[in-house]
Amino acid sequence: MTTGTAQPLKPLSLKKDGDGLRIEWNDGATTFAPFRALRKSCPCASCTEDVGKPIDPFRVLSAQEAAAGAPVPVGMKPVGFYAYQITWNDGHDTGIYPIELLRSLGENVSPR
Ligand SMILES: [Zn+2]
Structure with missing residues (x-):
């Protein structure tokens, strides 16, 4: 097992x-994560509770969701050194996105 210097x-x-978040990483990679994927993967308690429920195909968008249209972050702020809190245009702001989640949701778009 190696520890430490990485x-x-x-x-x-x-x-x-555009419609996503481009991140440059300290290991040289660049990733692009669509906002839609980020919003869907919101790790907060109220969003993850919904995951177990059956999806209602006739679910009506709330007025707030309908007005907001496509998800767009209106703010991002670092939480410690390990996560970012994203505030969305639908008013949702309880999602704390760990660095690893931001990385795993992104497609690698590093220049070749
Ligand atoms: Zn959430």
Whole structure:
């Protein structure tokens, strides 16, 4: 087992890019995570509780959801060194996204 000298994974820059989030990482990778995927993967308690429930195909969008349209973050702030709290345009702001989740939701778009 090796421990120690590897740098913890860390975003160097986060940018809104079209309908997603482009992140440059300290290991040289660049990833692009669509906002829709990020919003769907919100790790907060109220969103993860919904996961176990059957999806209602006739579910009506709440007025807030309908007005908001496509999910877009209106704010992102670091939480400690390990996560980001994202505030969405539908008013949802309880999702704390661990760095590893942001990384795993992103597609690698590093220049070749
Ligand atoms: Zn949530």
